[in-house]
Amino acid sequence: MLHPTVRLPHLALVLLVSLALTADAGAFFGKKKKKNKPTIHIEYTEPAKVGLPENLTSIAILPFTQAIEDKENVYTDRERKWGDHIIAAVAAKMQEYARDFDMPLKLADRESVAAIMKEKDLADAGLAEENQALQLGKLAQTQAICYGKVVISIDSVEGQVKTVEFRPGGYGVAPSTTYKKRIKRTINTAVDFKLVSVANGRSIHTFASNRSQTVDLKPGAIMGKDYDEADLQPETDAIGAMLTELVDEFVAQILPHKVAYDVPLADPKKKMAKSATRLLRSGEYQDAIELFQRSLTEEDDDHRAMYNLAVTYEVSGGLPKALDYYKMAFADKDEEMYLAGLTRVKGLLEKRREALAENPLGKATAEGMVNTETEAPASQPAQ
Numbered sequence: 001m002l003h004p005t006v007r008l009p010h011l012a013l014v015l016l017v018s019l020a021l022t023a024d025a026g027a028f029f030g031k032k033k034k035k036n037k038p039t040i041h042i043e044y045t046e047p048a049k050v051g052l053p054e055n056l057t058s059i060a061i062l063p064f065t066q067a068i069e070d071k072e073n074v075y076t077d078r079e080r081k082w083g084d085h086i087i088a089a090v091a092a093k094m095q096e097y098a099r100d101f102d103m104p105l106k107l108a109d110r111e112s113v114a115a116i117m118k119e120k121d122l123a124d125a126g127l128a129e130e131n132q133a134l135q136l137g138k139l140a141q142t143q144a145i146c147y148g149k150v151v152i153s154i155d156s157v158e159g160q161v162k163t164v165e166f167r168p169g170g171y172g173v174a175p176s177t178t179y180k181k182r183i184k185r186t187i188n189t190a191v192d193f194k195l196v197s198v199a200n201g202r203s204i205h206t207f208a209s210n211r212s213q214t215v216d217l218k219p220g221a222i223m224g225k226d227y228d229e230a231d232l233q234p235e236t237d238a239i240g241a242m243l244t245e246l247v248d249e250f251v252a253q254i255l256p257h258k259v260a261y262d263v264p265l266a267d268p269k270k271k272m273a274k275s276a277t278r279l280l281r282s283g284e285y286q287d288a289i290e291l292f293q294r295s296l297t298e299e300d301d302d303h304r305a306m307y308n309l310a311v312t313y314e315v316s317g318g319l320p321k322a323l324d325y326y327k328m329a330f331a332d333k334d335e336e337m338y339l340a341g342l343t344r345v346k347g348l349l350e351k352r353r354e355a356l357a358e359n360p361l362g363k364a365t366a367e368g369m370v371n372t373e374t375e376a377p378a379s380q381p382a383q
Contacts, residue, residue, distance in 0.1 A: 163224030180219035266304035
């Protein structure tokens with residue numbers, strides 16, 4: 001057994017460092033990279049979870065400059081900045097969804113709201129009382145007001161971690177223990193939205209949720225490197241992404257909206273199923289269904305063909321049959337994308353049933369929860 005201080009030959013060092021630093025270990029050992037699977041782009045219409053009152057056609061989105069109903073909670077500069085970002089994002093998302101579904105929803109112009117606040121001396125005092133917010137909604141001639149607050153916290157911790165380096169000396173190199181910088185950052189974002197009727201001050205909908213992101217950059221045990229703030233995702237990018245998710249979630253609860261999926265396709269074994277897959281990709285869904293079914297009569301255990309048939313039914317609007325074939329494919333082979341398809345379609349069918357049974361405002365859109373657009377190869381127009 002070699003003593004720990006015995007120096008390694010140069011050739012051994014080159015091999016060791018190559019193994020430790022190679023960016024693609026799979027390529028180093030001769031493993032082939034996986035090819036990207038072809039996909040089908042599917043869009044669905046989902047009904048609003050809550051919906052707006054039928055006669056509500058105008059909303060004023062108020063500044064988040066200070067938390068309403070909480071006089072002590074004065075915003076930090078960071079929260080003030082992101083509060084402005086949120087009201088712009090909420091307005092843009094509401095306008096997008098209303099336009100997509102031809103809804104007669106009007107949002108009060110932000111400049112007009114700001115002008116009214118200045119005229120009535122509300123800009124400096126903030127909107128610390130809900131009755132002031134309702135007054136502003138009436139002055140803006142809207143039926144409802146949307147307001148809320150955002151709380152953001154960032155916690156960064158720096159430390160050191162041991163790592164082994166190999167330093168030259170004499171006729172070879174020797175391992176040496178040293179310390180490298182480690183950084184860990186956690187960002188928490190929380191929002192609280194309220195949609196209130198201007199006429200009576202009653203709540204139409206409330207929404208409170210949060211997102212959190214923790215990034216821990218640690219040097220490796222061998223040949224580790226220092227990490228600092230510059231190696232982290234920019235703070236504004238991380239916060240912006242989390243707040244965008246929260247805004248999308250809130251608006252989706254009160255307005256019908258579209259959701260999109262890029263669904264991967266399997267590579268079937270049989271030539272007939274391969275031909276059916278080409279028909280699917282070109283938008284010839286009925287022909288693809290017939291060919292997949294013929295292929296499965298000859299080889300009923302081809303889970304790839306079952307899966308692609310399920311995708312064909314899904315993209316052409318046949319969700320119940322799509323669910324059946326996703327179940328069959330997953331029962332035959334435990335594949336992640338089979339389970340994803342099964343879960344997706346099962347969830348869509350449940351949402352459709354809930355919309356039809358519980359939300360009268362969602363009935364029109366519930367029936368529309370089928371494919372609205374598919375992505376075809378460049379040589380074929382989308383069907």
